[in-house]
Amino acid sequence: MQCDVNCTAKVLKAIAHPLRLKLLCRLRDQELTVQELVSQSGASQSNVSQHLALLRHKGIVSTRRDASRIYYRIGDPKLLALIMMMQDIYCQKAA
Template sequence: MHNSTVASLAKIMKSIGHPIRLKILCLLVDGGQTVGEIHDQLTTSFANVSQHLQRLHHQGLVVTDKQANFVRYSIASPKVTEMIGTLRRLYCRSLIDNETVKSQKSNPMRNKS
């Protein structure tokens, strides 16, 4: 791998490494959304969502589509969708596994069938 490729990949990983940006990308995997729609699903300010979207756009991870008075953001490429989808599946799987273990520990009679 060339140094320039490694540097580019490191920038991308740094961009998705921020919790809010990762949440935004996870939301966009399911389809394009406006800043307002994304804001409604996060616990941060509208301006903060907008700043994070600008950073993701600058890194080439999301694209914009102006529709009337709104700008719709979506994932820039199938590769980004695949990468975020994989992270989401791995993260959700660990959450489900942890919840199952907690449930089994808190209710041992349920597991005696």
Template sequence: MLTSVNAELLRALADPLRLRIVCLLTRESLCTTHLVEETGARQTNLSNHLRVLREAGVVETEPCGRFTYYRLRPDALAHLVTFLGDLADGARETAPARRPCG
């Protein structure tokens, strides 16, 4: 079932830059400076995207001196994987089913 949490996660990951950030964070925790270097995005734009990811529960922060490091929250992504897997299973089970028209 599509919940508001799933919808928010899907919306957060639908943006190409946010998806790129998530892919980069699968390898290591990175600060905004690193993400600017890796993506070429402006810091203000990147900060807005990181806020969306944080609010969706995809990333968490870790202060380190004057920098903030970002890392993925694997449990949030695992929840989304389970949701998408359930959708695929449901589609397989109902593939031959068809509602009559009229």
């Protein structure tokens, strides 16, 4: 039980940043490159790259190389479900 609590706290701490949450929401439905995430998030390339590196180091996102491009995706189906649930609860558009 203690490991589950500690592991959960580490994951929540890692995603508890507005830009990281935005990146994860963008990765919800598809793999994207850094440049695509920069374009969609409005943040600088260095900022996006730093946050993706942290998320990758924590095992939250994984990558796939295709020639010179690196595609990012959410690496854990449980985390994907959490992101989807948070979007459904907190990001609903006004009717």
